[in-house]
Amino acid sequence: xxxxxxxxxxxxxxxxxxxxxxxxxxxxxxxxxxxxxxxxxxxxxxxxxxxxxxxxxxxxxxxxxxxxxxxxxxxxxxxxxxxxxxxxxxxxxxxxxxxxxxxxxxxxxxxxxxxxxxxxxxxxxxxxxxxxxxxxxxxxxxxxxxxxxxxxxxxxxxxxxxxxxxxxxxxxxxxxxxxxxxxxxxxxxxxxxxxxxxxxxxx
Amino acid sequence: xxxxxxxxxxxxxxxxxxxxxxxxxxxxxxxxxxxxxxxxxxxxxxxxxxxxxxxxxxxxxxxxxxxxxxxxxxxxxxxxxxxxxxxxxxxxxxxxxxxxxxxxxxxxxxxxxxxxxxxxxxxxxxxxxxxxxxxxxxxxxxxxxxxxxxxxxxxxxxxxxxxxxxxxxxxxxxxxxxxxxxxxxxxxxxxxxxxxxxxxxxx
Numbered sequence: 001x002x003x004x005x006x007x008x009x010x011x012x013x014x015x016x017x018x019x020x021x022x023x024x025x026x027x028x029x030x031x032x033x034x035x036x037x038x039x040x041x042x043x044x045x046x047x048x049x050x051x052x053x054x055x056x057x058x059x060x061x062x063x064x065x066x067x068x069x070x071x072x073x074x075x076x077x078x079x080x081x082x083x084x085x086x087x088x089x090x091x092x093x094x095x096x097x098x099x100x101x102x103x104x105x106x107x108x109x110x111x112x113x114x115x116x117x118x119x120x121x122x123x124x125x126x127x128x129x130x131x132x133x134x135x136x137x138x139x140x141x142x143x144x145x146x147x148x149x150x151x152x153x154x155x156x157x158x159x160x161x162x163x164x165x166x167x168x169x170x171x172x173x174x175x176x177x178x179x180x181x182x183x184x185x186x187x188x189x190x191x192x193x194x195x196x197x198x199x200x201x202x203x
Numbered sequence: 204x205x206x207x208x209x210x211x212x213x214x215x216x217x218x219x220x221x222x223x224x225x226x227x228x229x230x231x232x233x234x235x236x237x238x239x240x241x242x243x244x245x246x247x248x249x250x251x252x253x254x255x256x257x258x259x260x261x262x263x264x265x266x267x268x269x270x271x272x273x274x275x276x277x278x279x280x281x282x283x284x285x286x287x288x289x290x291x292x293x294x295x296x297x298x299x300x301x302x303x304x305x306x307x308x309x310x311x312x313x314x315x316x317x318x319x320x321x322x323x324x325x326x327x328x329x330x331x332x333x334x335x336x337x338x339x340x341x342x343x344x345x346x347x348x349x350x351x352x353x354x355x356x357x358x359x360x361x362x363x364x365x366x367x368x369x370x371x372x373x374x375x376x377x378x379x380x381x382x383x384x385x386x387x388x389x390x391x392x393x394x395x396x397x398x399x400x401x402x403x404x405x406x
Contacts, residue, residue, distance in 0.1 A: 047252065049250065054250075055250070056248060056249055056369050056371035071394065073405075163259070178270075181263060187390050198270040200274075201274065
């Protein structure tokens, strides 16, 4: 089982979200999708700035995302509306995971693609309702779920649990207690899935 | 020509320093070693904390370094004395590069190995003198060079130039205007050296 920690606000999480299922399937692993909020981990706990607002690094990221996506053959566009508020889609995801788990991964990927491929604003509840309905989910129920206490609590617990496990970025992959951070480390995750150790030297 | 930006304080730069020459040679490229000071870029310009002092991330890095080094078959030890003051070895490196450039790469690798393999404190001028003498360099001249105005100026210019080029971390590799950051991205550098584009999809 691979725990896959993601935040819809994070374009690198999008890249991870588009790659992880095929990689896991290739090695006979299941993926447990775990929503996190980088605003809590990065800004509140670590005292850092948001990635794209960090001097020097923000510029690098803007150049790096298109080429990394291209390398992985993932369509990517940086939306004009900028970063979304990740809380509505994260709560929506929690609701789908709790009530229709068989559609949760598809829903998460649809949300990621809406934001980072189709340049739509996933902070917008109407966008989320449309994405849910496209998957045969109940749009009205989703609207209620976004503000329901039980989904708020579910997400809070997920975030607290991620911090307790030292997860600080998205995407992060955890397997066999190995914590692997970054969409640029899929090679390292694959190495573990293949070897189950770090002894085999890379050429 | 690959520009290789490094800081002796950075264990990930050590990993890069141990791998870059063979990788470049395999593709017929020269390496231009460029000293930077992450204390200036990360703390002053970016307003971030030192990597190992960053909550959550610091713990990750302590777990990640030994396994990444192991993967690359590089001996690694985290020294008890902790991080060195990177300014004396950086100025010493500038002096070697300016006065005995044919020995500069070997000197840099010896300094990195002293700190991150042999657990010696490269802030200590005696350690630097010994490393220099082992390569047939003039130890007395090195002591003078560390505090000479021209080496101070040379390093300052290198740091200013790195900031002007948006370099924010070590190791960073630059080739054909592609900026590639991180010891975990050697695969990406190699992809560029092989393909010279980002179109070829990874499997």
